Amino acid sequence: MTRSTGRMRTIILIAAALLLLVAAGCGNNGNAANGKAGSGGNGADTSANAGKTNEGQTNADQTKTEAPMEITWLSFNPPEDDSSPVQQALEKKFNVKFKNIRIERANYNEQMNIKFSSGEIPDLIYLDSSPQRVEELVNQGVLAELPVDEIKSHMPEYAKTLDDTDPSVWTYGQVDGKSYGIPVIWPIGSLPFLPGYNADWLAKIGYNEPPKTLDEFEDVLRKFRNDDPDGNGKKDTYGYSGQGTDSRSFSTVFGAFQVRTDYMVDPKSGQIVYGMTTEGAREAFKLLNKWYKEGLIDPEFVTKTANDYHDDFVNGKVGVRDWMSFQFEPRIGIVGSPFYTKNPDNQIVVGKQVSGPDGDGLAYSYGAKNAFLAMGRQVADDPAKKEKLYEILNALATDDQTYLTSVYGIEGEHYHMENGKPIMKPEFASENNKYKIGAGTFYGLFGTKSKLMEHYDYTDDTLKFIDGLREKGGQTLESLPLYVPAMDKYLDLGKLAQQYFIKFVRGETDLDAGFDTFVKAWNNAGGSEILTEVNAKYKDTFAK
Known part of the structure; x- marks a missing residue:
């Protein structure tokens, strides 16, 4: 295959992944062995069998007396409204109702402060990688404590990838010896x-x-x-x-x-x-x-x-x-x-x-450290909500179908699988159009950030290139x-x-x-x- 032919075949996948990669600014311990795309598992299965239990009951039958749990969600690049296809799929999967907190990426921290000072503290909060920011919010009483052992017990596969990549990442979300953030890594950030x-x-x-x-x-x-x-x-x-x-x-x-x-x-x-x-x-x-x-x-x-x-x-x-x-x-x-x-x-x-x-x-x-996922202080007094948040975050990071839904959309509607890779339809390939359907970074907190899902985010040629760089790297500063x-x-x-x-x-x-x-x-x-x-x-x- 010539370079130009290969580039044409992968151009749509490239367009879908490019801005997610760059946002990591500004280095595969995991694999898909624990679940195949489209197979269900803990994911947001959007196939004809979506919602079916092993006994043939629907999730709706089981939870018809249980109202969806409302979860306020703060991340960047939100969908335009609260009825996007991705939001609906995730809400159905986890029996929740997301209340999206919308603030501009350009002055994220400033607008966040305004929300917090008015008493509007989301349940899930995306924070950048600054330990100073974590400490500020802890001192303001905004964040719930998230002990490292608790995180590891609820997200064991993901936590292992952190330990294998850079165990120091657990330290940056700690204040006075207590942990307040789930570390998010950028695996390729460890490349030399x-x-x-x-x-x-x-x-x-x-x-x-x-x-x-x-x-x-x-x-x-x-x-x-x-x-x-x-x-x-x-x-x-x-x-x-x-x-x-x-x-x-x-x-x-x-x-x-x-x-x-x-x-x-x-x-x-x-x-x-x-x-x-x-x-x-x-x-x-x-x-x-x-x-x-x-x-x-x-x-x-x-x-x-x-x-x-x-x-x-x-x-x-x-x-x-x-x-x-x-x-x-x-x-x-x-x-x-x-x-x-x-x-x-x-x-x-x-x-x-x-x-x-x-x-x-x-x-x-740069190192692999990238961001933190925190929970608002009120979650500490609501064990059921904390459990639900851990359930959602674990699936977003480790379950194939949930990851694909959050980052790429609904299979068949917004993307199709080709040789194990999600290929966006042309009309949804741009990042702005992905945001409109709820895909991308808002719910897809682990897009290009989970080593367990790395095989979806890059072509095989790119993965080979990455592996070659890791071999060249040696000890780094x-x-x-x-x-x-x-x-x-x-x-x-x-x-x-x-x-x-x-x-x-x-x-x-x-x-x-x-x-x-x-x-x-x-x-x-x-x-x-x-x-x-x-x-x-x-x-x-x-x-x-």
Whole structure:
């Protein structure tokens, strides 16, 4: 099959999954062995036998004296009304009536606060991944306690995927040792940041494989700058760039020195440190400054955004792009898809993290942590409602048909199955049209977020690509969404680091006495206090 033919066959599936994937912004322990799509199980079976019990009775017969339980539900991208096909299917399955809380995604937390301050607290609340947000709502008395053991007893299969992926995710939803959130993970978020190379350029400069060491990486950058890799007879190409003061800039270089420039776990001491203040960062900045002076780094990196750098790589201005490696995926990656569209006869060669002076480099990673599902405080006094919520959430995360209904709609009406994959009908392929039928993210809280359902969300080729990236990854330096009260006191620390970041790369401040001055200034401006609190709060959380 040619690349263009494969792309045409999967385009509708791609359109259905793309925005769900991107929303995870801004890495298969599970499988379908416990239930097949369309077979029922605990799912929202929409076939002709929907609602039938094993004894031939309908659910309606059994529950005709039991009124549906009302559940208020707060998530993002709600359906336009309360009678969408997906809502009706889920309500019938679980004998509930959803009251949808509608707020705009753009200012989700602000509108949420208004609701809460007026006493309108939903039963189910979707929260972003910020531990600070969880702590704020706990202190305001908004959330019900959800003990970890309780979550694991009600959602055992899903909980195992969390333990297998990253057991530290349980920590972020805790306040003073008590848990208030069911962690939601983004499995592909654990994939490494890796360098992607323009394959034609590599071949032009004599490389038949990507560089493995920092010295080889430097040689590639120099030849990408000086040896006319695009063959246009002009010296108008660069090997490397960045995105301003973004802490993800130059991740390949910092990773080679086993550091990242924000909060990280020191691989040697196990303590949480601010990576930009470490000796590894000093050495990385020295090398970057050397390359900058030599002209190997695009000098316009200072004003570039991440998308600008993506475009420069796609358009052949820069030959290396280091980024979250999934985004090099040819079909739906935000770098890969436009690259292959513009350069159909070229390829992106994804290399491994290069090694540095202390041995193997460590690749950046977002990590799998993504969000929390919380319950309003009133649920703590209503055991039946809490049980019902656990029942629904467990099915959304682990049951094939319930997952498919919540994320893709009604089989036969909105999608059909092809080779085990849900293929959206063209009229429902866009995310906005999915929202109208109640599918997507509002009820589909685990869309692209449950490893047990991963086989539905990606084509087999994409899954193979993902597995290959996991093999390349090695040990990673994950981002840490930490929160301690001292962070509220010292809000200017980030600005201080950003100012010095640019100065170090461009050589405006020397990296001997000047770097020491920065470290001292950072610690005295509150950094030292923050690290003391952070290491006390997260002691042993990241122990290997």
